[in-house]
Amino acid sequence: MQSTGKNLKIVVDNLTVSYDDEGPLDAQTILFIHGFPLNKSMWEHQIESLKENYRVIAYDIRGHGSSDAGKENYSIDLFVADLLRFMDTLHITKPILCGLSMGGYIALNAAIKYPEHFAGLVLSDTQCLADSSDAKRKRMNTIENIQEHGVEIYAEVSIKNLFSSESFTKNKKEISQVRDMIVGTTAQSLSYTLFALSERKGTCSKLQDIEIPVLIMVGKEDKITPPVAAQLMHEKIQGSQIKVIDHAGHLANLENPVEFNYQLKSFLQQFDEKPLALTLARGLALSGY
Numbered sequence: 560m561q562s563t564g565k566n567l568k569i570v571v572d573n574l575t576v577s578y579d580d581e582g583p584l585d586a587q588t589i590l591f592i593h594g595f596p597l598n599k600s601m602w603e604h605q606i607e608s609l610k611e612n613y614r615v616i617a618y619d620i621r622g623h624g625s626s627d628a629g630k631e632n633y634s635i636d637l638f639v640a641d642l643l644r645f646m647d648t649l650h651i652t653k654p655i656l657c658g659l660s661m662g663g664y665i666a667l668n669a670a671i672k673y674p675e676h677f678a679g680l681v682l683s684d685t686q687c688l689a690d691s692s693d694a695k696r697k698r699m700n701t702i703e704n705i706q707e708h709g710v711e712i713y714a715e716v717s718i719k720n721l722f723s724s725e726s727f728t729k730n731k732k733e734i735s736q737v738r739d740m741i742v743g744t745t746a747q748s749l750s751y752t753l754f755a756l757s758e759r760k761g762t763c764s765k766l767q768d769i770e771i772p773v774l775i776m777v778g779k780e781d782k783i784t785p786p787v788a789a790q791l792m793h794e795k796i797q798g799s800q801i802k803v804i805d806h807a808g809h810l811a812n813l814e815n816p817v818e819f820n821y822q823l824k825s826f827l828q829q830f831d832e833k834p835l836a837l838t839l840a841r842g843l844a845l846s847g848y
């Protein structure tokens with residue numbers, strides 16, 4: 560029998576992947592993909608809020624949290640392949656992918672490459688643009704700084720950009736959790752992932768092909784992938800919804816979980832309606848109407 564709970568381990572093609580799997584096994588699955596350089600624990604507010612009605616799974620991308628780092632060079636394509644292998648191993652069919660930032664890059668690439676595998680997409684604080692040459696150069700400088708000055712200093716610098724100004728007084732616990740997530744990542748994984756992010760291809764020209772329901776969310780004060788980047792995706796994805804989350808920067812789900820969860824649950828309702836309509840139709844057919 561398949562286990563559920565927190566910090567489970569599964570071996571996927573020789574790589575040990577750590578994941579949380581909660582909620583009823585036969586319910587619609589929501590599969591959460593974290594941002595850089597965080598881990599699956601960034602989704603705890605969403606898992607708590609959804610697990611009664613949905614199967615909620617959050618996993619650690621290789622080199623993050625408690626998953627193995629592996630030996631390959633990192634790329635968004637490798638992270639997408641890992642996601643598909645993880646889904647296969649756990650027999651997850653047609654999940655709704657919810658990715659934040661780097662998790663959004665992975666979710667978008669997966670949905671574009673394997674559209675038949677996914678029921679819906681939630682894209683939070685992410686974008687379809689590739690890195691500019693300036694952004695690539697900054698990532699290379701960051702890699703050098705991490706090698707030279709260590710992960711702790713890198714964590715302090717990144718935190719300044721990840722949160723909205725008001726989070727520094729209101730969300731101290733979340734800031735401390737994020738600091739722990741960053742310092743728990745090795746310098747090597749940080750560097751490999753920064754390189755993968757700098758090399759990623761843009762997906763803007765492919766967004767018109769997405770046919771599944773899409774919700775885009777963005778923190779109003781997101782400095783890394785600002786509302787204008789979310790708006791660009793919204794214009795290109797037919798029928799997508801966009802919600803700007805107040806009192807939040809780049810980590811909208813952590814900084815304003817109440818609003819984030821409200822928008823997420825509202826979006827998810829459309830997936831509950833289908834089985835209900837089917838059940839009603841079946842009931843009517845059985846009773847001879």
Ligand code: MLT
Pocket residue numbers: 593594595596659660661662756783
């Ligand atoms: C993230 O939160 O995943 C990163 O900010 C993504 C990026 O740097 O492009």
